[in-house]
Amino acid sequence: MQELDPTDKRILGALDEDPRVPIMVLAQRLGLARGTVQSRLERMTASGALRPNSSRVLPAALGRGVAASVSAELDQSHLNEAIAALREIPEVLECHAPAGDTDLLIRVVATSPDDLYRVSEEIRLCPGIVRTSTSMFLREVIPYRTTGLLKD
Amino acid sequence: MQELDPTDKRILGALDEDPRVPIMVLAQRLGLARGTVQSRLERMTASGALRPNSSRVLPAALGRGVAASVSAELDQSHLNEAIAALREIPEVLECHAPAGDTDLLIRVVATSPDDLYRVSEEIRLCPGIVRTSTSMFLREVIPYRTTGLLKD
DNA sequence: TTCAGAGTAGTCAAACTGATCAACGGCGAC
DNA sequence: GTCGCCGTTGATCAGTTTGACTACTCTGAA
Numbered sequence: 001m002q003e004l005d006p007t008d009k010r011i012l013g014a015l016d017e018d019p020r021v022p023i024m025v026l027a028q029r030l031g032l033a034r035g036t037v038q039s040r041l042e043r044m045t046a047s048g049a050l051r052p053n054s055s056r057v058l059p060a061a062l063g064r065g066v067a068a069s070v071s072a073e074l075d076q077s078h079l080n081e082a083i084a085a086l087r088e089i090p091e092v093l094e095c096h097a098p099a100g101d102t103d104l105l106i107r108v109v110a111t112s113p114d115d116l117y118r119v120s121e122e123i124r125l126c127p128g129i130v131r132t133s134t135s136m137f138l139r140e141v142i143p144y145r146t147t148g149l150l151k152d
Numbered sequence: 153m154q155e156l157d158p159t160d161k162r163i164l165g166a167l168d169e170d171p172r173v174p175i176m177v178l179a180q181r182l183g184l185a186r187g188t189v190q191s192r193l194e195r196m197t198a199s200g201a202l203r204p205n206s207s208r209v210l211p212a213a214l215g216r217g218v219a220a221s222v223s224a225e226l227d228q229s230h231l232n233e234a235i236a237a238l239r240e241i242p243e244v245l246e247c248h249a250p251a252g253d254t255d256l257l258i259r260v261v262a263t264s265p266d267d268l269y270r271v272s273e274e275i276r277l278c279p280g281i282v283r284t285s286t287s288m289f290l291r292e293v294i295p296y297r298t299t300g301l302l303k304d
Numbered sequence: 305t306t307c308a309g310a311g312t313a314g315t316c317a318a319a320c321t322g323a324t325c326a327a328c329g330g331c332g333a334c
Numbered sequence: 335g336t337c338g339c340c341g342t343t344g345a346t347c348a349g350t351t352t353g354a355c356t357a358c359t360c361t362g363a364a
Contacts, residue, residue, distance in 0.1 A: 001210070004214060015205050016206045047213075048210075051207075052297070053167050053169070053170075054297070057164055058201055059301065061153055091300075093296055094294055094297070097291040099290050137249065140248055144246040146209045147204065
């Protein structure tokens with residue numbers, strides 16, 4: 001994956017609202033030749049600089065209106081097993097290994113607080129996971145975005 | 153924003169790899185009439201069930217290879233000011249208000265550990281923010297996804 | 305039973321796509 | 335300096351897709 005240059009960013013910026021605008025429209029809106037936009041789009045999608053389109057779907061639209069962060073402490077010798085097990089849980093949206101006290105930080109969603117309990121239980125039962133601590137999100141203060149970074 | 157039904161999910165699933173496939177191709181791949189796919193896509197994009205396209209861009213592709221989570225404790229009487237200030241920082245990707253001890257959980261990215269220091273400094277200096285604690289992510293164990301939720 | 309809403313299947317003209325081309329400019333290697 | 339490489343441009347082409355429209359069918363709810 002190579003880094004995106006300012007032209008790439010401009011293209012992505014113009015695609016922000018509607019990723020299906022015709023390339024021609026895009027090109028003339030940006031003052032570029034159609035071929036340029038076309039080849040850059042191909043390169044960007046091929047280079048893996050973009051997440052799959054489904055990452056745009058809001059969990060709330062899938063009935064998962066409750067979000068939370070689960071910290072998990074784990075038996076380091078079973079790290080890979082734990083990760084494999086977490087990957088099988090659809091409600092696990094994302095997982096990071098932070099420096100510091102907790103071993104894994106897991107982003108989850110659920111249909112309700114009750115369902116959240118079920119999900120965190122499911123995480124707790126993953127092999128290698130010793131202890132978890134779930135913190136429900138009361139509010140999404142700033143929704144995920146990268147818009148600001150595109151404007152460099 | 154209304155909830156997506158199984159057909160909507162199938163459409164989104166088929167769009168996962170390439171959001172620019174022609175609607176006709178999509179329709180015959182799913183065994184639906186073109187008009188159906190077309191109207192549903194319109195409805196979905198209009199209903200706000202999707203994030204802007206730029207949320208697909210990997211921060212790493214924008215030179216932000218370092219990710220972290222910042223917990224911020226704040227003076228509750230300046231909550232809105234703090235949020236407004238955070239919104240102005242492009243490296244702040246997202247922000248949640250969790251139940252529990254910390255007041256805000258902020259997802260940030262940076263170009264380097266050194267740059268991460270700068271960003272967390274910037275957050276600390278936001279009006280209303282009393283104390284912060286930054287935890288750098290050593291590894292993205294499971295990249296963000298919603299794929300599993302689409303298969304219900 | 306009747307009705308509204310959603311899906312199907314078909315049409316149309318206009319517009320788009322992907323592929324291709326020659327030409328041009330910048331840039332690093334030699 | 336100049337050579338070749340690479341990306342951009344502006345152009346062409348046939349084939350396809352789009353958006354808008356129609357009429358018909360199906361289904362669940364009143």
